[in-house]
Each structure stands twice: as structure tokens, then as C-alpha cells.
Amino acid sequence: MGKLLLLMLEGTFTSLKIFFLTLLFSLPLGLIVAKGRMSKFRVVSSIVNGYIMIMRGTPLILQLIFVYFAPYYIFGASTDRFTAVIIAFVINYAAYFAEIYRGGIQSIPQGQIEASKVLGLSKFHTFTHIVMPQVVKTILPSMGNEVITLVKDTALAQTIGVAELFRVAQNAAARQFSTTPIFIAGLFYFIMNGVVSKSFDLIEKRLDYYK
């Protein structure tokens, strides 16, 4: 039993690595994608829109397989499995985050941006100090949903053979002819998402000082 838990903690560590690395890269990338989607240059916004539609319109599991195997067919060399997982997750989640950012940015009244301009604040300053702080507050609930989904999606990494938590649990279950490891894995995911929910609640409370 102790050995099983140790194995599962190792798998959990891999899951958490996927989780945090995905957030680390997709949160900023999503903002750049959102900016591209809102570009006044039609070529840019169309291309970015196409990318978003593909990412949201096809299963993540398919994208994972594609990212892992495509380089092999094109260049004859394959990427490292874990790297492929991170790339696939990042480009997929960046697309979802981009749409959330876009909604948030567009919800800021134009009048505030004009006020900022007339006050002589730079476009950059307006974006970082006037727009984004308010965007964070408005998008927090949708972001929370997305991040909870990400915790569960990490289980898909096993598709291309990365031994994350769920894969470890399944292997153990097969070895021991018991479903217990699977239920323990379920408990792990549940706890991780409890932490995620709690964190979002806390941030929401901290941003409650204005309406």
C-alpha cells in the first residue's frame, strides 16, 4: 500500500508539472492570441481566428496525438513525449484563455479608455493599469472553470504514454486486480480541484473592494 501511494504521488507530481507548465505558458500566450484576434489587420485576426476555431473545434486528445506524431512524419524525428504534452496543452488552452480575455477586454467601457487617452496616459499604461486589472476581475469565474477542467485534462497525457496520475492508477489497478487505485486517483483529483476552487474564491474576495 505504501509503495502504491509513493507511485501515485510520483504520478501526481507529473500531473502537477503538466498543470503548472501549461498555465505558465498559456496564460500569457492567450493574451497575445486575444490581441491578435482583436487586431485591426484582417489578415492577422482571420489567421488567429482560424487557429482558435481549430483548437476549440477538435478534441484535445487528437491535438495531443497530432503534436506528438506530426514531427515524426514530417522530419522523421519525434519530440520528447512530455514536451509534446506541454506544447499541445499550451496551444489548446491559450485558445480558450484568449476567448475569455477577449470577452473581458471588450467588456471595459470605451469611455474609460477615452478618458485615459485624454489624460495623456500611454496605450501601454492604459492596458496594464486601467484595462487588465478590471479584466482579471470580470473573467475570474470563467477562468476558474477552465483551470478546473485543466486539472482533469492532465489525465489525457497518458494517450501518448506519459505516466501521469491516472495512468499510474490504471497500471496499479491492472496489477492488483482491484479498482482501489482508481478511486484513490479520483480522490487526488478531487483534492487538487478543491485547492483550485479555494484559490479562486480567495482571489475573488480580494478583488471585491470595488464594483
Add this chain to the structure above:
Amino acid sequence: MSIIEVINLKKTFTSLEVLKGISFSLNEGEVLSIIGPSGSGKSTLLRCITNLERVESGTIIIGGDTLVETSREGKVLYADKETTSRIGQRLGLVFQNFNLFPHFSVLRNITEAPRHLFKYSKEEATELALSLLEKMGLADKAGAYPYQLSGGQQQRVSIARALALHPQVLCFDEPTSALDPELTGEILAVIKELANEQMTMVVVTHEMAFARDISNRVIFMDEGLIVEEGEGDALFVNPKNERTKRFLSRF
């Protein structure tokens, strides 16, 4: 010396010609009121002067610097970025619906621009903001957030915010139109006090008695044109144009 000089300004939205050739000038220390029916282009005029809208043709000179001019061939030429921001600093704009930053305290709403533009220290900016709030009768609201204030108080904060940049001209676009009738008085009193201090102002308003009271000059606009212009209260006492008469008879 005129601080704002507008010559033959034209502005079109897609196919709608909103300003059809506006010319006027404003001298230092003057209060100019612009009246006219809604849709006549008053806001658009202010937005062109404050560079929130691009003009189709015409010339705007502010404090001796040319914001935009039009060549004889009809080519519109805007000033470079540096000149534009120098010109922008000379103008303040107070909006109909305040446009305060809801996530900033009253104090920060006022200090943000001076700190960013003039590189004021936090202490300098705070001191400036507090003295302006004092003047607006809001000394006790520095720490409040905009949602905690009445419309009239929010508008007074937005006036303080504009004044914090020491503009040479302060423009108002219907500063009382979004307020409950019982709150308009406090804003009009503030503008009147500024007029007494020789602040140069352009005021778009529907408050006729107020315009008559504070203005050195009044412009009546209709359908994108200046129909009539009068010194002091001449436009109210003795309107010459039929359209002006008809408009004023409604009040």
C-alpha cells in the same frame, strides 16, 4: 491671444456628415458655451478638438501648435506624436458620464495621470489631489471608490482629475446631463467657481440659464453648422436667426 483656433472643420461618419465646416476661436480666460439640439454635432466637435476623433478636413490650432491642418489639395496632416501629446496636455475633458476608473480609489483616479506624465512622487501627487478634492468639497472622499459616490460627487472627482494636469482649457460635454436634476446645481456651482478664477472653458450644455450666466460667448449649433454666435448673453437676449429663436423658445 486665441488658445483654440478651429478653421473649417469637417467630420463625416461613414456617409453621415456631422460637422460641415466649423470655425471659431477661443481666447484665454474666456468661457464659451455651445448649445444646440441633440445630434447637432456638439460632442463630435469637442472630440475632434481633444483628438478622440480624426477630422476629414480643416485646421485645429491649440496654444500655437497645429494639431491638424489641411493642405490646399485637401490632404489632412496631423501633428507628430510628441506635438500631439504636448497639445493634449493643454486640454482637459469632462465627460457626460464621468468615466472614472472604478477599480481606483478617488485619490488614485486623480493621481494616476500626474504621476505618469509629470513623474510626480506619490507625496506630491497626493498633496495635489487632496487640495483639488478640498476645492471640490470632497476632502473626506479620498479613500472612497467611485461606486460609493453619488453622480454629482463622481462628476466632481472627474473635474478634479482633469484639473490635476493643469490644463489651459477645460472642455465639458454636457457635464450635468447624466445627473438627477437635484444634483446638477453642485456641478454648475463648481464650473461657475472655475469661471470666476478665469479658467478658460468650453462648455456644451443644455442648461440655458447657466450658459447665459457664465458665458463670455455663446455658439448655437444645428445640423453640423454654427448657426449663430453671440457675445455675452446677446444670443439669449436678442437671437437673430429663426432656428436659434425656435430652439430657445423651447426653454
